[in-house]
Amino acid sequence: NDNNTETKDRCCNHQCSGGKIMVVGLGPGDTDLLTPRALASIREADLIIGYKTYVDLIQDLISDKSVISSGMRKEIDRARLAVDEACAGKNVAVVSSGDPGVYGMAGIVLEVARNKVPVEIIPGVTAATSSASVLGAPLMHDFAVISLSDLLTPWDTISQRLRAAAAGDFIMVLYNPRSKGRPENINQAREILLPLLNPQTPVGIVRCAQRGEQSSVITTLQDMLDSEIDMLTTVIIGNTQTR
Ligand code: SAH
Secondary structure, eight states: OHHHHHHHHHHHHTTOOSOEEEEEEOBSSOGGGSOHHHHHHHHHOSEEEEEHHHHHHTGGGOTTSEEEEEOTTOHHHHHHHHHHHHHTTOEEEEEESBOTTSSSSHHHHHHHHTTSSOEEEEOOOOHHHHHHHHHTOOOOSOEEEEEOOOSSSOHHHHHHHHHHHHHTTOEEEEESOOOSSOTTHHHHHHHHHTTTSOTTOEEEEEESTTSTTOEEEEEETTTGGGSOOOTTEEEEEOOTTOO
């Protein structure tokens, strides 16, 4: 079909040997929330590349595949490897948890690939919606997704976005709320929001949504720090209409 012709042309223009990269969203973790297309991409792949924790999530599906897993902060290395292997003719699946375009591998792979090889992005169920489903509190209306990781985004920008989301009465979904290296970020976010929102605003805290050791708490902005929050947690702060 036309799509295939287009892909071939693009490929030949760049002397690629016919491989491609699929950046695959694995969803929150339980394999029944992996989309059929994600599953088909993994089956089609000659090589699976990913962060170790995510590769482990799909261990049962990839026992017969070549797998290269690496640690955190190796994203650019993983993307380069994927491009090299695809240029050499392999179909490579780069796996990301949730959706690969939400703080995942999709953007990095596109930047590194620079049109040298075809890149297909396969969406996945992201933590915002999988966590809301666990709470039984669907997002329903306008929400803002904000990562509290200040590894690549200055904290000033993050705090400005928190204030803006509060001013807009958005529901806020906070990813990367706390890590070992940055334990204070969620505390500081709460400090920023407390004077701007009702302290009784409902807050949902979900750890390992739709995956093995799932747990969740519904609390308030005032009391949210009494609950365990770590890097496997998503924090949802309601708006003035939330109940
Ligand atoms: N691409 C992923 C997000 C990666 S950033 C996605 O779309 O879901 C990593 C952050 O995502 C974690 O710190 C946590 O805030 C959130 N997260 C990912 N999976 C989660 C899960 N199963 N339960 C709760 N939070 C999760």
